Amino acid sequence: xxxxxxxxxxxxxxxxxxxxxxxxxxxxxxxxxxxxxxxxxxxxxxxxxxxxxxxxxxxxxxxxxxxxxxxxxxxxxxxxxxxxxxxxxxxxxxxxxxxxxxxxxxxxxxxxxxxxxxxxxxxxxxxxxxxxxxxxxxxxxxxxxxxxxxxxxxxxxxxxxxxxxxxxxxxxxxxxxxxxxxxxxxxxxxxxxxxxxxxxxxxxxxxxxxxxxxxxxxxxxxxxxxxxxxxxxxxxxxxxxxxxxxxxxxxxxxxxxxxxxxxxxxxxxxxxxxxxxxxxxxxxxxxxxxxxxxxxxxxxxxxxxxxxxxxxxxxxxxxxxxxxxxxxxxxxxxxxxxxxxxxxxxxxxxxxxxxxxxxxxxxxxxxxxxxxxxxxxxxxxxxxxxxxxxxxxxxxxxxxxxxxxxxxxxxxxxxxxxxxxxxxxxxxxxxxxxxxxxxxxxxxxxxxxxxxxxxxxxx
Ligand code: SF4
Numbered sequence: 074x075x076x077x078x079x080x081x082x083x084x085x086x087x088x089x090x091x092x093x094x095x096x097x098x099x100x101x102x103x104x105x106x107x108x109x110x111x112x113x114x115x116x117x118x119x120x121x122x123x124x125x126x127x128x129x130x131x132x133x134x135x136x137x138x139x140x141x142x143x144x145x146x147x148x149x150x151x152x153x154x155x156x157x158x159x160x161x162x163x164x165x166x167x168x169x170x171x172x173x174x175x176x177x178x179x180x181x182x183x184x185x186x187x188x189x190x191x192x193x194x195x196x197x198x199x200x201x202x203x204x205x206x207x208x209x210x211x212x213x214x215x216x217x218x219x220x221x222x223x224x225x226x227x228x229x230x231x232x233x234x235x236x237x238x239x240x241x242x243x244x245x246x247x248x249x250x251x252x253x254x255x256x257x258x259x260x261x262x263x264x265x266x267x268x269x270x271x272x273x274x275x276x277x278x279x280x281x282x283x284x285x286x287x288x289x290x291x292x293x294x295x296x297x298x299x300x301x302x303x304x305x306x307x308x309x310x311x312x313x314x315x316x317x318x319x320x321x322x323x324x325x326x327x328x329x330x331x332x333x334x335x336x337x338x339x340x341x342x343x344x345x346x347x348x349x350x351x352x353x354x355x356x357x358x359x360x361x362x363x364x365x366x367x368x369x370x371x372x373x374x375x376x377x378x379x380x381x382x383x384x385x386x387x388x389x390x391x392x393x394x395x396x397x398x399x400x401x402x403x404x405x406x407x408x409x410x411x412x413x414x415x416x417x418x419x420x421x422x423x424x425x426x427x428x429x430x431x432x433x434x435x436x437x438x439x440x441x442x443x444x445x446x447x448x449x450x451x452x453x454x455x456x457x458x459x460x461x462x463x464x465x466x467x468x469x470x471x472x473x474x475x476x477x478x479x480x481x482x483x484x485x486x487x488x489x490x491x492x493x494x495x496x497x498x499x500x501x502x503x504x505x506x507x508x509x510x511x512x513x514x515x516x517x518x519x520x521x522x523x524x525x526x527x528x529x530x531x532x
Pocket of ligand 1: 252472
């Protein structure tokens with residue numbers, strides 16, 4: 074897997090920035106400039122200009138796209154970051170991170186998610202989506218520690234796929250994922266019991282060898298949910314392989330229970346020809362998920378009531394504005410976007426699909442992209458021959474990715490240099506074994522090297 078090719082940049086004074094930010098890869102600097110009045114652009118919350126440790130002791134997901142979501146009681150919190158890391162300049166932190174990485178050498182691998190801030194990504198050995206990064210962790214059995222600059226479920230997945238002796242570290246424990254948190258294991262177990270009352274024994278196949286329901290979970294879910302799926306004959310999917318995984322599930326069951334992201338489930342199944350009427354929503358706070366027995370008996374895909382607050386910000390209005398302002402624009406969105414947005418776009422697919430679509434464009438092209446702003450700005454900086462912009466004009470990064478800051482990265486790396494493992498993420502064995510089984514089924518259904526799937530809409 075190739076390392077990301079990046080150059081080090083440090084925060085510039087806001088007033089010195091080009092207010093158009095055409096080729097500015099740093100969302101952090103862009104927000105600083107907006108708040109300082111050096112840009113007429115808008116951000117969803119001016120608190121984003123503060124450093125993330127400001128929010129570590131407060132309840133909630135913090136500023137950004139998930140700020141309106143309800144954080145579960147007992148969600149991990151981050152203890153106070155020592156003052157020396159909070160007061161260091163960006164340049165000092167960058168120097169400390171580089172020095173610690175040099176000292177540690179092959180003993181550590183640093184992974185950076187596509188949605189991570191640029192000031193962290195520049196230190197990553199690998200940059201990719203959650204599954205690519207779990208693969209990168211697996212490819213380094215010699216590393217004693219894997220520092221995952223992403224969110225909690227990603228670090229759990231890396232722990233599942235790495236050697237038991239390897240420590241997987243999440244630099245800020247408050248970096249959860251509001252979508253993953255929407256599928257709570259107790260609620261999922263209750264749902265399963267309700268479904269058993271309607272469909273009968275869920276573990277016994279019918280005369281044609283099909284089970285009543287196959288549970289399918291998106292990679293963006295807790296290890297507990299992956300373990301549940303593994304125990305009940307189910308499978309994990311990513312946004313790159315969701316179609317292949319649904320085909321796998323339909324070969325084994327009458328219907329699918331899909332969680333936590335209703336939009337990925339609906340968009341993928343619809344593209345496969347499943348009627349929307351046969352995809353009822355399951356709201357865990359309502360009796361029978363807010364559905365009826367008749368609807369559930371007719372269902373092909375039961376969609377958990379979860380969503381990503383980053384991708385829910387994209388609208389059909391934004392697409393129409395982009396088409397009016399940029400004739401010939403090519404609109405590509407992530408399948409975590411609502412169905413009307415995916416239908417109105419030219420194409421939809423995973424982050425890998427979006428990157429490859431831009432890389433494949435031979436002529437200078439204008440792209441309007443519907444995914445997290447850090448990836449969009451990085452793509453714009455990497456492809457100056459194209460005009461690339463985010464469909465959402467309001468700068469609103471993922472609240473939880475934002476919680477990883479170079480200060481935390483320096484803190485965990487220097488801890489390793491001193492022989493101390495900080496913020497280790499460990500999945501208990503009783504959860505890990507079935508969760509691994511669900512991941513292995515996915516790998517057997519579609520190896521990671523297979524091309525990312527997405528779809529083009531008819532024009
Ligand atoms: S972008 Fe959405 S799904 Fe991804 S970590 Fe953020 S909230 Fe979770």
